Amino acid sequence: MLREMEISRAIIEAYTGELLESLSLDVAIVGAGPSGMVAGYYLAKNGAKVAIFEKKLSIGGGIWGGAMGFNKIVVQEEAREILDEFGITYKPFGKGLYVADAIETATTIASKAVKAGVKIFNMVEVEDLVVKNDRVAGIVINWTPVLMTGLHVDPLTVEAKFVIDSTGHGAQISQHLVKRGLIEVPGEGPMWAEKGEELTVEHTREIFLGLYVTGMAANAIAGAPRMGPIFGGMFLSGRKAAFEILEKLR
Amino acid sequence: MLREMEISRAIIEAYTGELLESLSLDVAIVGAGPSGMVAGYYLAKNGAKVAIFEKKLSIGGGIWGGAMGFNKIVVQEEAREILDEFGITYKPFGKGLYVADAIETATTIASKAVKAGVKIFNMVEVEDLVVKNDRVAGIVINWTPVLMTGLHVDPLTVEAKFVIDSTGHGAQISQHLVKRGLIEVPGEGPMWAEKGEELTVEHTREIFLGLYVTGMAANAIAGAPRMGPIFGGMFLSGRKAAFEILEKLR
Amino acid sequence: MLREMEISRAIIEAYTGELLESLSLDVAIVGAGPSGMVAGYYLAKNGAKVAIFEKKLSIGGGIWGGAMGFNKIVVQEEAREILDEFGITYKPFGKGLYVADAIETATTIASKAVKAGVKIFNMVEVEDLVVKNDRVAGIVINWTPVLMTGLHVDPLTVEAKFVIDSTGHGAQISQHLVKRGLIEVPGEGPMWAEKGEELTVEHTREIFLGLYVTGMAANAIAGAPRMGPIFGGMFLSGRKAAFEILEKLR
Amino acid sequence: MLREMEISRAIIEAYTGELLESLSLDVAIVGAGPSGMVAGYYLAKNGAKVAIFEKKLSIGGGIWGGAMGFNKIVVQEEAREILDEFGITYKPFGKGLYVADAIETATTIASKAVKAGVKIFNMVEVEDLVVKNDRVAGIVINWTPVLMTGLHVDPLTVEAKFVIDSTGHGAQISQHLVKRGLIEVPGEGPMWAEKGEELTVEHTREIFLGLYVTGMAANAIAGAPRMGPIFGGMFLSGRKAAFEILEKLR
Amino acid sequence: MLREMEISRAIIEAYTGELLESLSLDVAIVGAGPSGMVAGYYLAKNGAKVAIFEKKLSIGGGIWGGAMGFNKIVVQEEAREILDEFGITYKPFGKGLYVADAIETATTIASKAVKAGVKIFNMVEVEDLVVKNDRVAGIVINWTPVLMTGLHVDPLTVEAKFVIDSTGHGAQISQHLVKRGLIEVPGEGPMWAEKGEELTVEHTREIFLGLYVTGMAANAIAGAPRMGPIFGGMFLSGRKAAFEILEKLR
Amino acid sequence: MLREMEISRAIIEAYTGELLESLSLDVAIVGAGPSGMVAGYYLAKNGAKVAIFEKKLSIGGGIWGGAMGFNKIVVQEEAREILDEFGITYKPFGKGLYVADAIETATTIASKAVKAGVKIFNMVEVEDLVVKNDRVAGIVINWTPVLMTGLHVDPLTVEAKFVIDSTGHGAQISQHLVKRGLIEVPGEGPMWAEKGEELTVEHTREIFLGLYVTGMAANAIAGAPRMGPIFGGMFLSGRKAAFEILEKLR
């Protein structure tokens, strides 16, 4: 006989166990968009204890809609090997461009990241950082709907050796340091796909002790151009951050 | 050199080609939740021309949040083979129950469905049905944000031999027939997990010529109990609808 | 040294333990207003396993504002002994009326109820009932902000031998049976303080197997008059329900 | 027999063809108000490849309401010849002033502009500019309802040799350069009809390589006075921009 | 010298003159969509005193967005002559279908209607009907923004021998009779383009003494199917109503 | 027989006549609060051509609610004679204070001001100033609901020799000069009733050629303290502005 209480118990215990386990992490990634999930995948695959905190219910960030809702994305030659790593289907279009399905891309990366060992906490928003002795040392989390409704409820804290801000255009996590005057963020430049793609990877770095930026957040922090619905730079940025952090964790 | 216009052209042509291709379908599924995606997977795998229309940007329906945001789901013994079919990881909990990760479940099903040949049109809402000579003959679609903003913009039409309403509790597609007095929908009953699970599969059927209901929509149509965060019935319902329709398509 | 992670762990473990403990209850009370808290107090004091589920962050229901924000309340002679039981200060006004401070009343009752053993889960909304074999057998809960924001997240279930609907004017819990046609609710009548006070206690009863109504919900169910900022009937109603249920639990 | 699918196909193919055709333009005009449509008319009539992108569903900008909803507009002597060019009816009022119907004015200009070869993409908002090597080189577009609803969907890009900002008071396109510190916009001055009319035409110019401003946007950029419901300056500004750009395109 | 006050005076006098002139009409048309404007055109061209009252600032109703924002519309053979009458450009698509630009269509019809003598009062909503001795005898108007903001402001009244409800799907004007129990409106049926087109013209008629319905409002009143982005029926419906009314006016 | 059209005609003609008459004024007062209405009364009584433009439907500004909705106001000895001038009832309270009814005060002042010859245009918002050769020369007006709904509709212009900003705390009219850098507004100080009352009158002056400030706007412009529900300063400020302007008009 199927008892409601057993279903409740199974879910609460499984989730709580994973949450308690994740109170102290090697890497806390904020934002389950393309660069964050790719970073998480490579970190977990190489043995780091890593969790992604995503404020929406669903993962995927800006991938789902392709461009203007035409749900296809473009990837350039340099990043084709990452499509291959995840087993995403693609078709060539002109010289050095590949078209993939937005939905297949978003779900396949997430599916593989979780299987690789990444814990994803969705509907959880990072409302601040822990900073001790001038080093980012963790994140401050709350339920997204609590923040959306403006209810007056205190957050919880998660410790982490490194935090990755992969929150996109807004670089929302880095903003917590900006508003205290600890770093400056010029905001992303106008569109220029080619430059934007190059610079995303170049600007992927540790901008404050313990805090990395990836993807569009990296460009926003550096004032580099936006690049539109081409995702190679996002993937390469996530992978670069993962390997730099793995190096430091050793 | 990466030219913005080429990226634009690649996306528009890939999407438009797929959309024109999908103007005449074997099966149009409305709602990319668990029962709809499972139905789509088995239909495409067995050669049907099938597309899913999902009003949100992301797929997954009610899976993401597990229960109260504790992102785990429960599946009972009867449906374990479907978890195996998709390759979703699970752990046993008590007698005959299995716990799986909500995010892995949602993304893995979607990833496999697309690879099996299902086209998913997200951010597209079905605002009405085509009914000819007392048979459902297609769907009437529009961009979700157009409908959300109340802009006065006409829809497009897609022809389909069968339509599946897998829109959950609201049974929104069936409502278009309800408001014209063509069928009646009592709405789902109070919670009773065991009965709900059994009845979901039992009530999965063709409620009007050309229109199937699956998952929670099937229970809502029949006035059967809701069942909470247990998903076996959803999966089995989707599979049942797929095989019944495949039979009729032959 | 004060470690953030330890604070997080202490809170998660304390809460989760209490929640798992409360998945199977003698009595689940919905609404932490005057009648619900008084019922909880007498139930817990007499050994029942009881929890209150309150959709707001704060307890107290309609007590806080007194009348038009003039934060005083009135209690008549018949209920004075309950003020004494809780140790609430009051002053006589005219014949047979007593005035008490609204804030002292709300907080003192809650403070004493928790000390007596009542668990209160706030920011938790009851979105449906469990009904098995024509008997209310539990409640279906979710985070209030999840419901306020309309996020698509499944609920959890709590089993209970009895459920008390003490949600006030709306009788919101009983409405879940109304909309399935299982009971009828006429809604409360116009103001008539004296009649309303009498009838509140009279109408406090088991309206469906396993479901009690108290306070304004009792009047709403019976179509009796409202009574305004006089609270004696609320207190007496809560106490009556508690003793009737204690009797049945034996 | 009228088949829904044929209607869908006709519309998708006609629109997509025109959109793909417009991915590389001589001139992209933003805003289908009076100055933008007049500019488009003269550009198309003289052989330029030109499209207007308008964020609303309807064209016409601020013409429709006349003044306070009294739907008449005033045009002064200097611009009478443009009314004649489009065949708009008018009546003299006092010395050197002419009154025309706002609706006839808006629709007649648009009708003639489209017939002259201007493509108008309505419900499409320009959310950013393409800037390469310090020259505006195109626009970044999205569906207006996508932006209104805040959905996270990437835009598409259109290349253009020249962009005209005819978005009115807000000079919204120029703002994309302002927020990156590339130009400065003082905002329009208080009302002074005579000065405003003169200066609108004077300030119509290329404010950044590849970017023209017309109409109220020209005044806003220059800090010149507003002028109210008199439209001569708007028309003359549009025509001036058209002829300057035609010169440079040769 | 350009004096602000002269511009104000010119506009107030021109508008007020036209409004006073229109307080007593042959025909008051509500809704400046395709069927209403076509009706107005033929009525004015044949000497009737006619005004259109449109609640939005812009005219055109549902034409602008084509289908899903792909701004093209389809017209079938039977209505081609009306495209010719207005001088709208079109291209054949398959057998008996023609594709036209949505913006050219909307603006050209409006431009020609005004030139033919139709007065259009935009931003004016019809909030009720005048009914005397069981005959519709006029309309009750107010500024749209007054109604949108819920300000408590009384309306004005316009007398008319005939009123045409061309308000589309909602048949909003006819609803004023429905809510008083004077007529019944079943609401439009599901999509079926061919039947819908036929029936639109058939259902164009005087549904209550003094009140005509055209276009989608005609179908909604009769419970006939919707037809999507094909506009021939709209045009033919407007023309039919015009000629029937002209007959009765004589 | 009562004909609707005659009622419409009577109202349109009476209003339009008054509006055309008011396109060129001696004094345009913005805001029908206590200081503005008192100023208008003394100006009209002494022969000036004066109109008040009030954005709400009702006049009275902050008088209606007394303090916290307790609808009484206080006036000090110095301003008692103005209560007498208008014939407002009052009662003494302590030394040198008088209590009056808020509703009697607001309506009696307005009633007397209109009878004295002031035209009041309500539901009309001043959205900008006319400034010519560094002198305020008029106001730019629109319907309030047009501005509230954000509809894109141009304003009308009214010429005036003097403009009075009596818009209260926000000094909204003066803000139009502040945002162009023509004057500075520090904003009002914290509460200090005595100082505030004194300074209101002292700061009533011509702050820019052609622009007077009265009442709370005068204090806001000067950074003086606010004073709460005591109205003597308001009345005296309005009278002072009236007499200074009358002097200059001669």
Next chain:
Amino acid sequence: MLREMEISRAIIEAYTGELLESLSLDVAIVGAGPSGMVAGYYLAKNGAKVAIFEKKLSIGGGIWGGAMGFNKIVVQEEAREILDEFGITYKPFGKGLYVADAIETATTIASKAVKAGVKIFNMVEVEDLVVKNDRVAGIVINWTPVLMTGLHVDPLTVEAKFVIDSTGHGAQISQHLVKRGLIEVPGEGPMWAEKGEELTVEHTREIFLGLYVTGMAANAIAGAPRMGPIFGGMFLSGRKAAFEILEKLR
């Protein structure tokens, strides 16, 4: 020296005294529109203890805006003597019609009513009725902003021998009896000024023991036609109710 505390004390004491005084009334009028204020005036002038409860801050109801914001109103011959009674200025227009200023009308009636002894409690909403032994015996009041914000705050009660519902189109007070099935309200009919004016006075009556309706509420209750911006019927209705009640009070 002006002390803030003295101002506070003066206002609280004056208001509270009047409120306590008004807890038991001869007549409680709900709605300070034209018919309610005229009724109040005649009742107070003839010695009844009467108060008006108005949910807005300002009195006047639908008078302020005239018609479409053209702030003039029309009164017919039959009601001219009431204009004279209050001393309101008017001008003849055609045969038997008079035009008055809307603002002068609203404020003069209110000013005279208060001077005659009517207490007006503004920003106070009547949220229910007291009904004892099948007779309306009072009203249930709350602060309007409390109700607007949905705060959970109990109301206060005021006893009255008679209640007048002068809340206009909605007949909001009578609705409290409608929703309990005690009376029926058909809602007002379409516009017909002449019939509406006649019937308003005819339908002014005691619709339930202790409850009168006046003005538009009287027509709504009886299903009679609306009449637009003509106010004679309103005035006559208020006067009729006053005299009938005075008769019964004796």
Next chain:
Amino acid sequence: MLREMEISRAIIEAYTGELLESLSLDVAIVGAGPSGMVAGYYLAKNGAKVAIFEKKLSIGGGIWGGAMGFNKIVVQEEAREILDEFGITYKPFGKGLYVADAIETATTIASKAVKAGVKIFNMVEVEDLVVKNDRVAGIVINWTPVLMTGLHVDPLTVEAKFVIDSTGHGAQISQHLVKRGLIEVPGEGPMWAEKGEELTVEHTREIFLGLYVTGMAANAIAGAPRMGPIFGGMFLSGRKAAFEILEKLR
């Protein structure tokens, strides 16, 4: 017999008496959160005349939700004696930490504070300060719902020798001095529980003559770190402020 009017009278008189009594205070505390209520308790217990003004209906501030709605709080060793003073139940967790129930904590402190003599005015917002001769001399209050709805209603004033700003993160009362340039508020730093706890007590002080800050407001004023769901610092801060003020009052 229970008479509604007597209930109304009892409440109005009890409240008004207390409000008039509180127009001149020793200490006005703004915000009924943990530090404010603890401060009030110690002040009242030691004979000061003290009232708390709370903008919500309920007291308790950020206590209710524990962390992320897990309604438990943590208190460290240093503050255990305050839990004992109030009689709040707690359990040890690890070294030097204690876990208490959030609801028991909030309600017990409030209950004891009121019994000690603190008056609490809820639903009352402090919208400004009284400042005379460079010393804070009182507060300016209004009904919260009046401010929420933006109604234009003047406030009342309360005199106080000292004001405590215990409004939490926003330090809302101190902001009234910040916006006049009288003090500066850097805003709180990122999370660091240990430092935050220490500094809260250290920063509890008189920041402007007559104005104290406590709790999170003290940290916000000093730019110190936030500390999450640990409440020892809050309690100690409230007690410290109380004793410093008691000293000065002597």
